[in-house]
Amino acid sequence: MSIITRDVHGCLNDSFDLIIVGGGVYGIMLALESGFRGKRALLLEQNDFASATSYNHLRTLHGGLRYLQTLDLPRFFESVRERQWFLIYFPQLVEILPCVMPLYNKGIRRKSVFRLALWINNRLSTNRNISVIPKNKLPDGSILSKELTEKTVPEVNMNGLAGSALWYDGIVMEPERLLMEILRWSCSMEASALNYVRADGLKTKKGHVIGIEAVDRISGNRLEFRAPVVINAAGPWNREVAKKFDKDYPILFPTYLLLWNLLFNKKALSDYSLAVTPQQGTGHMYFFHNWKGRMLVGTGQEPVKDLRKNNFPTNENLKSFIHDLNLSIPSLSLKEDDIAHVYYGLLPADAHNNLTKREVVLNHERNGGPKGLYSISGIKFTTSRSVAEKTLDVIFSETRHRKDRQPMPPREANSKRGTFSFDWMPSSNDDGWKKILHRIINEESVIHLDDLIYRRTSLGENKMRLPLIIPKIRDLFQFDSPLWEEEVKRVYKQSQRNE
Ligand SMILES: Cc1cc2nc3c(=O)[nH]c(=O)nc-3n(C[C@H](O)[C@H](O)[C@H](O)COP(=O)(O)OP(=O)(O)OC[C@H]3O[C@@H](n4cnc5c(N)ncnc54)[C@H](O)[C@@H]3O)c2cc1C
Secondary structure, three states, rough: OOOOOHHHHHHHHEOEEEEEEEEHHHHHHHHHHHHOOOEEEEEEEEOOOOHHHOOOOOOOEEOOOOHHHOOOHHHHHHHHHHHHHHHHHOOOEEEEEEEEEEEEOOOEEEEEHHHHHHHHHHHHHOOOOOOOOOHHHHOOEEEEOHHHHHHHOOOOOOOOEEEEEEEEEEEOOOOOHHHHHHHHHHOOOOOOOOOEEEEEEEEEOOOEEEEEEEEEEOOEEEEEOOOOOEEEEOHHHHHHHHHHHHOHHHHHOOOEEEEEEEEEEOOOOOOOOOEEOOOOOOOOEEEEEEOOOOOEEEEEEEEEEOOOOOOOHHHHHHHHHHHHHHOOHHHHHHHHHHHHEEEEEEEOOOOOOOEEOOOEEEEEEEEEOOOEEEEEOOOOOOOHHHHHHHHHHHHHHHHHHHHHOOOOOOOOHOOOOOOOOOOOOOOOOHHHHHHHHHHHHHEEOOOOOOHHHHHHHHHHHHHHHHHHHHHHHHHHHOOHHHHHHHHHHOOOHHHOOOO
């Protein structure tokens, strides 16, 4: 059954092939890839699943066009393949993302350069649509004339405009559901997953990993789980976990880069994602996505000086970000009051504060650490499955061939359960939506109200509807009145954090 059961007791009495620390996209993909190989994984997440970096991405499934600039062909092909993977397996939760970049014939952003780049992109990705359903097939990219650009994206600066580059990527329209469906799929292949369980220590015997010491953050109980392999997939916390289990490995996260995206209380500029650069300044490129009809813009960035203080964007960061956006499209006149959500997270960067280019898969034994302990550090949501596959190829090399028999996800994975359009509001004569929520609560380890609102459904993306929904779903939970008040506070606290 593809159900996520929080059976702590059952897991204590069981023994697993591997334990994964961290329930972001990297941990979840490791659980899935373990299932494909017949390996039983236990995934431990200290908070709720996919509540950290993997909640805050810009939702782009990159096809790797930008890697052609540096002729990084392995990364290009990996991105094309992984974008295709999402489009094939989750056709109802991901969509085509048409992107337009206005060209002013300056530097490399000129028509001749992009004509060549798009031609190479089209030729090198001819396999991109194999097994993809018609609605998700990606057309070839092309150059648009100045006139067509004006018609397509009239907001862009026309001064010196030569035309634009048009290409197609993927976008995750239902990011919460996508990760929960992948986790359910993993559980249908014998994985177990426990949210609100923090891995605190590594258990070893004669230098070999034998399990994990953990704490159940709901009951407060101390726990021990058994497995000969542990993978640290703790995202921005991976150095902290590595240090606890073995020692610090700066290579996992050499420096920390803070990134953010803003969702605005504004209609999307067009049906296209617009890639623009401010008229003056650093030349940093911003993407204006059409996300469910709203304007979602990314990505701002700032090096982190002090991890304890500087792990969310300051007012200054947001001001200067908005200033840049207004320089990119002057007719916008965006203001801070227009911000609906701030999505932010940390990614690994090099000494010059550039995002690292490759994932890291570290075998601690090779560095004098315990046998059976591995740490990974990923960069993109898009390539998380491929990194999980490569990691398990290293650890369970005998299972390499088994992954080729990849089944399709359970049918319901693409039913779009728990998804709501941005403007959806509950009506008094239909409570079909509550029946769906009731099932999700029973089947997806919903511990807190905010798990349901933000990470099992798309209800929380429009905070205007929170006051209408919350009283209506009171009867779906067993909390007494004081506890319910606490739960409601948690929901609003999280929505403020995102303001
Ligand atoms: C603003 C922004 C925009 C982005 N946009 C894109 C994009 O458009 N496309 C793209 O492909 N990528 C994008 N990315 C990158 C992508 O989001 C990340 O690469 C990915 O989400 C990282 O996932 P993760 O699983 O490594 O980390 P996380 O999602 O942070 O997961 C790590 C988990 O480990 C848990 N954990 C830590 N310590 C412990 C412990 N001791 N015990 C148990 N659990 C623990 C944490 O609670 C956390 O949930 C973006 C990133 C950011 C920040």
